[in-house]
Each structure stands twice: as C-alpha cells, then as structure tokens.
Amino acid sequence: MKIDPNHLQLLAAIVDAGGLSDGARIVGKSQPSVSRTIMMMEARLGSRLFEKGKRPLRPTELCLSLALQGRVIAEAAQRAETAADLYNGGKSGTARLAGTPIFMDGVIASMIASFQTAFPEVAIHQSYGYLADLTEQLNVGNIDIAICPVRRDNVPPGLNFKPILKGRNVIACAPSHPLARKSSLKLAEIADFPWIAPPADSPLYEDLLLALRSIGIKDFKVSFTGGSLASIVSILGGSDALTVLPFSVVFMQRHSKAVASLPIKIEHPDRELGLLWREDRQPRPAVKRFSNYIESEFSGLGQHISQSGRDEVWRA
Amino acid sequence: MKIDPNHLQLLAAIVDAGGLSDGARIVGKSQPSVSRTIMMMEARLGSRLFEKGKRPLRPTELCLSLALQGRVIAEAAQRAETAADLYNGGKSGTARLAGTPIFMDGVIASMIASFQTAFPEVAIHQSYGYLADLTEQLNVGNIDIAICPVRRDNVPPGLNFKPILKGRNVIACAPSHPLARKSSLKLAEIADFPWIAPPADSPLYEDLLLALRSIGIKDFKVSFTGGSLASIVSILGGSDALTVLPFSVVFMQRHSKAVASLPIKIEHPDRELGLLWREDRQPRPAVKRFSNYIESEFSGLGQHISQSGRDEVWRA
C-alpha cells in the first residue's frame, strides 16, 4: 500500500487543526479539495480515517498513527526548505578558493576569519598557487575563485577578472631596522643590506626586480629566498634584511608592529589584485557571497589605506 | 520556497542509486519522468542539484542536504505504510468489548491473554454488563463487541448476533464437597445445602431458577448473592454451598481444581452465548481479528468439551 507523503502531511494538518475546513485553511487549499483527498485516502486504505457522522471530526487510531508520520514529513520538508533557502542565500555551502601565498596569508586569511564568524555555515577550502596553476585549477573545476595579481591584458581566456586592488609595493623591513626611523634615505644607505626574495616563480619576485631596478639598484645580495609570509616576517624581524611586499600586506600587519616600510618610492607593479573565475558558469550562492564579501572588504581596505595612508604607514 | 516531499524522496533515491536511470528503476518510474522532475526542481530552486555535464552523476551539496531530508521522508512514509498494513491486518488497533461478568472472567479473560501474546499491538478494552446495558453501549459506540448469552428470538434490533456456544449449565460445588464424589444423587441430598446466587439482574440468576425448578427444588436458601466469579469460586471452596455455573466456565477451571460439578442433569438455558455488534457498521480490522480469534477458540473449546466431555468433567 503506497501512501503519498503529501497526504500524510495533509492528514497531520487536519488532525492538528481539528477539522477539515481549518486544516484546509492551514495548508492553503479549499475545503472540498482536502475533503476529497481524505476520501480517496480512505478508499485506498480501505479504512476510515475519521469516524463517520461525528461532527467535531474524530480521528481514527489509524489516522492518528499516520498523522504522526505526517508531522515527521512536514518537519523534514520544512528543514529541506530552510536548507534550500540558506543555500540559495549563500549562507551555507562551500567556497573553494586559491591565491598567491603572500596575499592569502597576509590579507585574505583575516577576511576569511571574519567572514566565517558572520556565516559559520559556509565552508571555505583554501589553497595556494600562482596564475598558471590557478587557471588550471579553475578550469578543471577544483576551485571556484582565484585571488591573484593579474595584468589586465593578461587575463587567461575563458576567465572573468574583477580587479579589487591596485598593485602598490613597498620596501619592508623590521620596525627595529636602522633605516626605519630615518625620514629620507639615499640609495647608498639601502644598497648594502641583504634582501629577502620571494620564490623565483612568484609575481612578487618580478615586482622585487622591478622595484630595485626602478630605484637604480643593479645588483643585490639575497640572504633568503622562498618561504611563506610568516617566515619572511619572522626573518625580517630578526635581521637587517629588506624585502618588497605589497602595501596592503604591510598595512594589514600594522597592529602587530611586525613590519615597517621604508620611505622610498618604488615603481608600482602593472598587475592588479583581483578575482578570477570561469566565465562559463556562474558561481554558487556561497561563492558569490564570499566574493562579494572580499570585494567589500577590499573597498573598505582601500579607503583605510587612502585615509590613514602614507603619513601613518609609509613613514611609520 | 515550497518543496514537494515526493521530490525529496525521489532525490534521495537517485543519490543513493548513483544515477537517474537506476534511481528511476528503484522508485518504479521511467527515466524521462525522473529526469524532468529533477529539472523542474532545479528550476524552482534556482540552483542545480547535479553538476552539469558530469556523467557519473555528481550531486550538489544542496542536493545532498535535501536528499538527507528525503531519506527521512521515505522512512516516515514507510513507517506509515507498515502502520496501515498492521492496522488493516488487524494486528494493531483497539478492540473494545464487554460482556457478562461470569463469562468474561471465566472464559474470555484467558482467551484475551493468549490473543495478546499473539498480537501484542492490539489493545483490548474490556468492561462488564448485561444485555440491556451492552446493547446501549454498542449503540452509543462505546464498545465494538458484546459477549453475552442471548435468546435467538431476543436479539436487539440493529444488532447482529453470532452464537458461539450453546448454553449448558451445571451445578457447581467445591471439589471437597461431600456430594462431589458420589456417582448418583437424589434430590433430597442436595436440597439442604445453601446456594450461591448470581446477581438478581443477571441472566445466570434466571438460569439458576430454571435449573432448580427443573429438578424439582422449589425453595432454597441463598447464602450469598452477587459477586464476581472469583468471589463465587472462593466462597464455594470454603463452604458446602452450591451454585449454577455455565459448563464452559467450570471446564476452563479444570486445571486449577477449584470447582467441581455434580452429576445432575439440569435443564439447559434457552440462551446461547454469542457475539453482538452493530449491523450498520462493519468492525475495525482489529475487532474482526479479535472476534475471529474468540470464535475459533470457542470452537476449539466446544470440541474439547465434547471429547473430554461428561466423563471427565461431569463426573469429576
């Protein structure tokens, strides 16, 4: 005997309402409709669901035990609906993102943290990579969003690119660095300090070369290469080394007093930090919400930087 | 967003089966049917349920969370179906019966016990009454079945009557009664013993009068009147009193050696023990099963009585 879950749900509503008319009102149907549905159920079951000829409608014991299951079904359906709403509202689900290590660690990580306190049901899967790798990961569908510095004329085909922050680098050092307190510097003063270089295949490494070339430094000694932001910061803090870092990364560290920047103008990279995603599929709601969040955080970050801008950080 | 429980159920089946075709096979529908249903769901939800263009069908996370509820719904529907089957098979439900106290206590009670070991999900509500009262209770719908001695020409209108045992009474006494061992008795021997009379409004009281008249006893002294079978048996056991009891009741006590019967032939009552129920409503399955059980037990009892019959009990 196959029983329609809808019918069980209806039955529960009628029993709870105490009558056909009220039950019909609750489920949003007309009274004749539910009346006939009940009669069809009774015909199929071969047993009455309500005692015949009793006006305050009296449910049979069979009816009551079926209504029990009807309530279970109604609850499950309700849960399904809220689950769908959460998902469609981007408040649940998964966002898989990847990006260049320095930005991910230095800027995105804390944004992920605050995002997850706001939307704890959204799972974030984060990984690292540079542009070529990220493109591949996007194309095979391993990630939803890449966060990466990209030249506008170099966006990989098939991907959308939304810039979120102009590229701007600074020369970074320990707050205790001998040059950190000086208000103006000469080229000769920084030429002798050792340099920390990011991994050679990273865009930041190219930025480093560009920056040094722009201020006339031709050859320099690299005391450390590779490593994550955390290792770079900790090496900076324990040495007189210098390095090139994105302004935003230094800015985000401002409260920890772990990094300072030198008052030297270097050439900005021609890359912009931005979001990449496949143009042939629109992102899932959770991904959409996450990227919106990142964008708004960056716009806030941009304003912060403009306001408290150079005076505070540039010459800290 | 309203979601159809049927669709959730279907979704669960597809996810569990790992594909549309297999899912369709499981739920017993054609593949195009479920394909279209899924597409309609996706349209309503505004989100994909399965990733596009992946051949080992890969469910979305939304799909998985909905399928979870679908499984809950499937289970609830399954429980409802088995509940309905149990009910319709008379293996669950309630049977409300009432009958004359002596028969209920002496014969029916033990049948109820064995019935309930066989069908533990059937609840039995038992009460007592004589014919007029039982008729009333049947008519107002308080009970489903009455068990009562009735004259065939005296069945109340609107009730069906099914006889299950011919009326036959015996004179009962304690096994230790001075007359119990005698193989033949004279009227004078029993005339002097005190009598236990059932309640004056009971059919058994009429039987008592009939029986004594039939063997020529005109006046007799009543030492006890009223009371239940248990009280009658216990008074019998502690005294030399006599009484009239249905043969079946005495027979059912045979293993407890609490009651004996005297080898005196008395006139049978013109009533027959039988089942009464309202002819305008067919009984619920559980009631049907219970009355069938009672009938078969009584037919077994009848055979027992015929076999081990008079030799054993009549002259015990």
Added chain:
DNA sequence: AATCTTCATAACCCAAAGTTATATTGACTG
C-alpha cells in the same frame, strides 16, 4: 574514432487535485 551508456527532449495523455457552487447533515438552541 567508434561505441556504449546515460541523460535530455519531444509529444502525448491521464489522473490527481485545484476551483466554485451547492446540497447534506450533525450539533446546538430557543
């Protein structure tokens, strides 16, 4: 590249279930 399996689409049809209008019928009340 060919093939195989599986899913999507098309065209059709039926029964479930929705509607409004109206008849019946318990239950209550003067």
Added chain:
DNA sequence: CAGTCAATATAACTTTGGGTTATGAAGATT
C-alpha cells in the same frame, strides 16, 4: 422538536503534474 448554523460532502469543470514511449545528445571508455 423544529429551526438554525457551521462543517462536511457532492457536483461539475479546469488545470497541471507527472506518467508514458520514442528519440536525440553527450560523457566516458576502448
């Protein structure tokens, strides 16, 4: 006990979800 009220049942009709078969399209596999 008739009359009234409110709730349920019935009737007649319409819409649509969901079933079918036949067939096309497309991943996956060899």
